Amino acid sequence: MSKIEIKDLYLVFGSAKRQAIKMLKSGRSKKEIHSKTRCTIAVNNANLSINEGEIFVIMGLSGSGKSSLLRCFNMLNVPTSGSLVIDGEDITKMDKDALLNLRRKKVGMVFQHFGLLPHRTILDNVAFGLEIQGLPQEERHNKAKEILNMVGLSGYESSFPHQLSGGMQQRVGIARAIATDSQILLMDEAFSALDPLIRAQMQDELVEIQQSLKKTIIFITHDLDEAIKVGNTIAIMKDGVIVQQGTPEDILLNPADDYVKAFIGNVDMAKIITASAINEPFKARIWQGKDGPASALRLMERHLLKFLPVVDHLGRLIGYVGEKDIRKKIANKENNIDSIVTDIPKVSMDTSITDLLPLFINQKYPLAVVDHKDRPVGYIRHSDVVSMVTGYDDDKVQSIIESAN
Template sequence: MADKRKIKIKVEDLTLIFGKRKQDALALLEKGVSKDEILKKTKCTVGVNKANFEIKEGEVFVIMGLSGSGKSTLIRCLNRLINPTAGKVFFDEHDITRESNKELLETRRTEMSMVFQKFGLLPHRTILENAAFGLEIRGEEKQKREERALEALETVGLKGYEYQYPSAMSGGMQQRVGLARALANDPEVLLMDEAFSALDPLIKADMQDELLAIQSKLHKTIVFITHDLDEAMKIGDRIAIMKDGVINQIGTAEDILTNPATEYVEAFVNKVDRKTIITAETLMFEKNTLVQMAKDGPRGAIRKMRTVAVDVLPVEDENRVFLGYVWLQDLLELEKEKETSIEKALKTNVPSVYKHYSVEDMLPLITGIKYPLAVIDEVSGKLLGLISQTSLIIEATRFGKKEISELKERANEM
């Protein structure tokens, strides 16, 4: 289904060059001269090289890459903390690169908020005062800004801590305050630059979960910068991978894992735990032959099996809800007994999955069965597709021996 959300941010040929001879460097860049060669000839560094992308309203768009890839430079161009050398940044169809300083200040105050890696809290102010600081700068009346700040603190799970000081809080809690301060402004766009990178792994995972929970309620447009591919895969609706100022690929986690666009991207994603990313939606085949409970008797079901050369088929009811499977051998027995209904042959105690199930979730379900896994709609119960055991086994061969052993242990426990 096509994504009908409007485009919130559009970036066209965005380029940033550091150094005194920017125009000379830009002219060389237009001719296709490499970043290293431009540095030699002009002593200028290409930070971002002709970035082009669109971000939909309510999307979590992750920009990732290693140190020096240009990701943090790029996000600072979106709100013009750094002025780009060339290119355009459209926010709701108006070009931020053409805004006056006064217009830009208003955009930053009302439409965009930024969360940095370093928390930047004011140590002599309470948590409530820190969360309300952006509104104070904006000139909001005290009662109103404190009400908004209290709502934001509750959203990030810090209700009851409003009169504490930053020194009494852990790193994770301080980062929640930073997030609350950004949310209190009620921005349309949230820019997050390595926001969780300074946290230890457990707190980092908690903050990722917290962000996803907040996003499910508020549906902000979020641009998130990270060097951690697992983090990008976890929180991003789409991911842009950068190297040397160039965007190598943009896509969903599965797009990037299954169809890496460059050798660099392929090398990057080889480190990712595929079994937690590849889902039922990717592996299923959709054009299924089904037996209809209300219409097909044993003979009709057998005919369908012979047409597609299989000995088991899924069954649906009159509302197209998945019921289970019937096997050829059982149908042949019913035919001999002159039965006109397939009800006695229907096996309903079969596992099914939703399209978001990962390979890790599905592998234990195929232990001891000899039929495909049904992928059903989470709401209607209708059959969306089938996943063959072969597909899952092929994915399993990509895992290490330790991972496969762990999955077998899980299967035995079920």
């Protein structure tokens, strides 16, 4: 479900905005426009759809326009033209009071350098937004304590910001944004001021917190690894233009241009790409205690398969049966398949390719991909994994595997 829709949005800094946009639409470059009008094109015809409850990452190099675009979501930057719709309402048309209410109750912000009030305790920092909303002290303190416990800072209520580490201070910043029950959180390079170890921990904690909160989070970063780790969807910007938008795997597997390719050039694909990207869905399955060898062979012939998954009465994977074993059962006029079910390594959809390779040792069948209830959803062949890691096409990989065997 879409929470935010951006359509044809331009953001221009300078006095001759209309002239700048006219020149931009006629094909003039940013440099030429700045020389002629002294205007800076920060965002150029942005179009985005952000779903409710997702972490949407906007990334790009310094000067790409990502932070300028972020500040349009709470109207700290007022778009020059276009629309920005939240929950069906175009916030670019809001009056002063409506915008104030938007910033207080619907859209919260987590800053790069924490933005904490040094003279206030951690408890009062977290409760600050609630105080602005006019909540009584006891009520806002109780809510602040609840949120501090959620982010792992219970017991630090009476401390002051300078007494906490950088990672802990950033947790306070996140807690403050969460405490106001804001539906949307804006995070501008929120972890970039932290050292690498603490930064990695904060990324993990954000993903974990999001599992329970289901906020709509717009996350700004210049780090692709961070974007892949936290993001459900990524938009990459260059010179104010959104050059590609998609899931992390979409962008890694199908970069739109050389700029995006340069971004992903140093990424270890085997650690990032998961089973969901290369698994083939099962076309059929057989049920233990119900389907016999004849039914299994009919399904195999219909779908041109050499094996089939066997599931129990709840649909949970037990193992595979192969065509040769099925034909032997039929030749011997045996009706039960239990003795020929082969146990198979099972993996989840988010298992990385690096973790898949060792599981193929001494396996003649593909790996089984299962959902959270252990139900089979697809399979992965050894050749698919090797092809992804090496970059060779599938036919060449298959011939290498066969010659090795």
